[in-house]
Amino acid sequence: MSPVSMTIVESAPLTLHELARAVGAEEGWIVQLVEVEILHVDAPADPPERWHFRSADLQRALAARRLERDFGANLDAAALILELQQEIRRLHGLLGAHGIRGSGLQT
Amino acid sequence: MDFKDYYSALGVDRNASDDDIRKAYRKLARKYHPDVSKEPDADRKMRDINEARDVLQDKEKRAAYDALADRVARGGSPEGGFHPPPGWDEGFEFHRGPHAGPSDHADFSEFFSSLFGDAMRRGGGRGAGAAPRGRGEDHHAAIEISLEDALHGAERQISLRAQVVDEQGHPRFETRTLDVRIPAGVRPGQFIRLTGQGLPGYGGEPAGDLYLEVRIAAHKLYRIEGSDLYMTLPVSPAEAALGAQVTVPVPGGGHVDVTVPPNARGGMKLRLKERGLPGKSPGHLYLLLEIALPPADSQAVRDAYAQLAKASEPWDPRKNLGA
Numbered sequence: 497m498s499p500v501s502m503t504i505v506e507s508a509p510l511t512l513h514e515l516a517r518a519v520g521a522e523e524g525w526i527v528q529l530v531e532v533e534i535l536h537v538d539a540p541a542d543p544p545e546r547w548h549f550r551s552a553d554l555q556r557a558l559a560a561r562r563l564e565r566d567f568g569a570n571l572d573a574a575a576l577i578l579e580l581q582q583e584i585r586r587l588h589g590l591l592g593a594h595g596i597r598g599s600g601l602q603t
Numbered sequence: 604m605d606f607k608d609y610y611s612a613l614g615v616d617r618n619a620s621d622d623d624i625r626k627a628y629r630k631l632a633r634k635y636h637p638d639v640s641k642e643p644d645a646d647r648k649m650r651d652i653n654e655a656r657d658v659l660q661d662k663e664k665r666a667a668y669d670a671l672a673d674r675v676a677r678g679g680s681p682e683g684g685f686h687p688p689p690g691w692d693e694g695f696e697f698h699r700g701p702h703a704g705p706s707d708h709a710d711f712s713e714f715f716s717s718l719f720g721d722a723m724r725r726g727g728g729r730g731a732g733a734a735p736r737g738r739g740e741d742h743h744a745a746i747e748i749s750l751e752d753a754l755h756g757a758e759r760q761i762s763l764r765a766q767v768v769d770e771q772g773h774p775r776f777e778t779r780t781l782d783v784r785i786p787a788g789v790r791p792g793q794f795i796r797l798t799g800q801g802l803p804g805y806g807g808e809p810a811g812d813l814y815l816e817v818r819i820a821a822h823k824l825y826r827i828e829g830s831d832l833y834m835t836l837p838v839s840p841a842e843a844a845l846g847a848q849v850t851v852p853v854p855g856g857g858h859v860d861v862t863v864p865p866n867a868r869g870g871m872k873l874r875l876k877e878r879g880l881p882g883k884s885p886g887h888l889y890l891l892l893e894i895a896l897p898p899a900d901s902q903a904v905r906d907a908y909a910q911l912a913k914a915s916e917p918w919d920p921r922k923n924l925g926a
Contacts, residue, residue, distance in 0.1 A: 501798040504786060505814075508796070518741045518814055551793040554814065558743070566632045566653075589828050594870055594891070 509548035519557045526557065532575045534560050606675055607714045609655035609668065617669070621660065628656045654711040664719060671718070713776050736806030746795075747818040748785055750825060750832075753880060754855040756787035763813070783815065788881040790830055791819045825854055830886030832879045836861075837895040843867045851890065853878050861890065869894045 516523045527544050529535045534556055537547040549557075556578060563569040563577055610617050613627040634640060635648040642648065658664045746761055762780050781800060789795070794814045801811025825832040832854055842849065846865035850858050853875070861873060871892045879886025899905045 502784065503796050503798075504789060505794045505796055518743075518812070520740065554794055555792055555816070562636070566636065567629055592826055592828065592833065 505549075505551045505554060509550050510554065512544045512547050512549075515549045515554060515557060518554060519561050521557075521561065528571055529557060529560060532571045534571065534575045534578060604713050604717065606672075607654075607712060608672075609658050612651050612655035613659065615659075619659075624656065624659050628652060628660075650711065654715050657711070658715070658719070668718070716776060736808050737804060738808045739802040739804040739811035741811040742801040742813045743816065744813065745816045745818050746783065746785075747820050748789075749820055750822045750827070750854060752785055753789050753791075753817075753819050754787065756789075757785045759783050759785060761815075781813075785817070789817050790880055790882070791817055791827055793817050824852065825888075827880070830880040830882060830884065831889060832886060833889045833891060835893050836873070836890040837893045838863055838867065840894055840896065843869075843892065843894050853888065863892070867892055 510518065512523050512526055516526045519526075523544070526535070530537055530540060530544075530547070535549065535553050537549070539546070559578060559581075560571065560574045563574040564571070569577065610619070613619075613624060613631065615623050615627045619627070631652045632649070635642055635645045635652065637645060637649060640649075658668050742763075744761070744763060746759065748757060748759065751757075752759075760780050760782055762778050764776050764778050781797070783795070783797070785795070794816055797813040797815065799810045800813035803810045819827055825834050827833075834851070836849070836851060838847065838849065841847075842863055844866065846867070847863045848860050849863055851861050853859050859875065859878075861875070863873070869892055873890040873892065875888040875890065877885040878888035897904055899908055
């Protein structure tokens with residue numbers, strides 16, 4: 497079996513083009529995700545070709561895409577849903593830190 | 604391979620309108636959506652309803668599927684399961700839906716692939732013009748490892764179901780195995796990118812990449828929060844009240860002595876710096892104190908509790924209730 501090249505996305509962040517390809521979207525759609533703050537880039541004023549994305553960005557872009565595809569959510573609604581999901585996970589984390597098991601979203 | 608009833612997958616009848624199908628799909632998607640569902644087979648159910656939706660919401664695919672279903676109903680399923688009859692899709696043209704992305708169809712069933720896979724791979728109409736070219740799509744999968752694997756790194760062999768095209772140009776599924784090296788310090792939610800291990804390209808173009816999402820299995824002692832680990836540390840009332848040195852296991856093996864301060868209370872957190880997940884910014888290990896009461900199952904223990912109660916008067920644990 498030939499050796500497989502593998503990298504953790506954190507050690508080699510994705511370009512705009514690579515992220516778009518990874519989620520099966522146009523680059524313009526990724527730019528929209530940055531505009532509605534579903535994705536956060538270090539220097540949004542830089543040309544998009546210089547942006548870099550990490551695992552959390554890939555996860556959020558995939559989640560936004562599922563919300564759009566599965567429920568017809570527009571990107572503003574998807575941004576709100578993702579923020580609420582993140583807040584629920586944070587609260588579950590707090591509950592867990594106090595020995596209380598929450599219910600609902602997987603953490 | 605069995606013939607799949609897409610209408611029953613969505614719980615609608617064959618005369619269902621586009622709106623009925625959309626409503627039925629969204630109702631089921633809310634139930635089985637991977638971001639919220641706690642159903643044990645949610646992933647499989649979601650794949651099934653996505654596949655049914657993909658076909659039934661596309662007029663051409665639905666019409667071709669209905670025609671095929673009628674043909675199967677008239678002729679029955681042949682020995683050895685269902686195989687699409689030659690030319691079953693003549694007169695129909697299939698396209699990828701506007702929101703269908705990488706590997707969506709790759710996750711669908713062999714039944715779907717045998718019907719629509721060829722056209723989907725070519726991204727458009729059947730038999731149209733010159734041989735298509737294109738880089739293969741990126742593919743996504745998840746790999747679950749133990750906390751120990753995340754701490755020390757590990758090698759794993761994973762099996763992936765991938766679509767390939769046989770010599771006659773027909774798509775079929777093939778299971779392939781990959782050796783994956785998990786680097787030490789990997790965290791849940793991180794993706795490992797395997798270059799060229801996604802869906803195959805066509806027309807001589809390269810294959811896509813495979814993104815493996817790392818998941819870490821629940822551990823009997825530790826709970827993961829980002830790069831930090833949490834562990835419940837039971838202490839006796841005497842240890843909590845008087846303070847103590849207790850020995851605790853640390854992730855990755857070994858033990859350390861930890862000082863429980865006097866007058867410690869249940870829920871108090873003790874931090875062991877940089878004993879969480881390793882990395883450029885190592886996480887911490889938090890010990891969550893839990894006061895365990897000795898069972899009063901002997902006269903000596905009952906006497907000791909009675910003595911404690913008397914010695915601690917007038918302390919009242921319910922003072923704040925105002926009763």
